[in-house]
Amino acid sequence: MKHRHLIALALAAAILPAPVASGATERKVIGRSVDGRPIVSWRQGDPKGDFRVLVVGSVHGDERQGMRVVARLRQNLAGRGGPKGIGVWTVKTANPDGTALGTRRNARRIDLNRNFPFRWDGSLNGGYNSGPRPASEPETRAIMRLSRRVGFDLAVWFHQPWGRTLAPCDGQRRWAFLYARLSGLGTGGSCDHGRYPGSAVSWQHQATGTTAFVVELGPGLQPRAVINRHARAVIRLAKRMK
Ligand SMILES: [Zn+2]
Secondary structure, X not given: OHXXXXXXXXXXXXXXXXXXXXXXXXXEEEEEOOOOOEEEEEEEEOOOOOEEEEEEOOXXXXXXXXXXXXXXXXXXXXXXXXXXXXXXXXXXXXXXXXXXXXXXXXXXXXXXXXOOOOOOOOOOOHHHOOOOOOOOOHHHHHHHHHHHHHOOOEEEEEEOOOOEEEOEOOOOXXXXXXXXXXXXXXXXXXXXXXXXXXXXXXXXXXXXXXXXXXXXXXXXXXXXXXXXXXXXXXXXXXXXXX
């Protein structure tokens, strides 16, 4: 394990440039997975922006199309820059072991989206295994640290394959509904009463006051136009909320 850590560190040092000055991309290793893979955040947009956005492309390793949305968003922000006043953090995958293995859960077979401390439910197992205790997993803790440090105003988490924007049934719903309009991915007409125990979005809302919701892209490979529309919708939503 130690050896693997060293390799991962060496790789990270090789591919990650030092943090750069304002206006450019700042990449940071915010934590490591169970198997020592780096969890990397990119900070782009207005470096002085006081409206702060987080976009996570994937937390279930077998739901990967959101990673394309993140790639597109990064490209857009690198090319055209972003709107004034908005800082954008992106994490392609919060579950790099699951992404590498093509599995929903992390390397210890824990569902990271049930491992967060808010309304954690220790009785969950199988595909929804919530872990031995709240925030038991290093991937969970990496996202928690980032969230606490930055204090996001908006967080959008991509999943698959339901093909719906999930609108929380509280004050956040209006923004999820607006996202649904901007992205073209409807909510199905109502808000989502399923308060998933230990989920990332419910913890972020409760712990840091972030407006946080899930976007469930459809199954399988998504058309490029859909990916592009979501990348644009995140920024358009941030501009409306700001
Ligand atoms: Zn999912």
